[in-house]
Amino acid sequence: MVDVQHIAKLARLGISKKEEKKLADELSAVLDYFEKIKEVDVSKIEPTSHPYLLENVMREDKARKQTPEKVNKLIGVMPEREGRYVKVKSVL
Numbered sequence: 001m002v003d004v005q006h007i008a009k010l011a012r013l014g015i016s017k018k019e020e021k022k023l024a025d026e027l028s029a030v031l032d033y034f035e036k037i038k039e040v041d042v043s044k045i046e047p048t049s050h051p052y053l054l055e056n057v058m059r060e061d062k063a064r065k066q067t068p069e070k071v072n073k074l075i076g077v078m079p080e081r082e083g084r085y086v087k088v089k090s091v092l
Contacts, residue, residue: 003027 004024008015015023071084080087 078086
């Protein structure tokens with residue numbers, strides 16, 4: 001029961017005595033299941049960090065040359081600007 005009280009305190013949870021008993025039983029069941037999982041032989045299984053073989057599918061970030069007309073047209077449609085710069089709200 002002390003473990004349940006300690007975990008509840010760490011999680012900043014207020015639990016009643018009734019809840020404490022129920023949570024102790026559930027925690028015990030979870031820990032028993034972990035002990036059961038430890039019995040599985042995984043010596044021939046290669047460790048993985050992810051079950052799927054994924055690669056970065058994003059394109060490389062490269063600057064592209066734009067014509068001055070296209071740049072001026074884009075800047076021209078912005079609601080707020082200062083010269084060739086677009087004004088945005090402060091983030092911080």
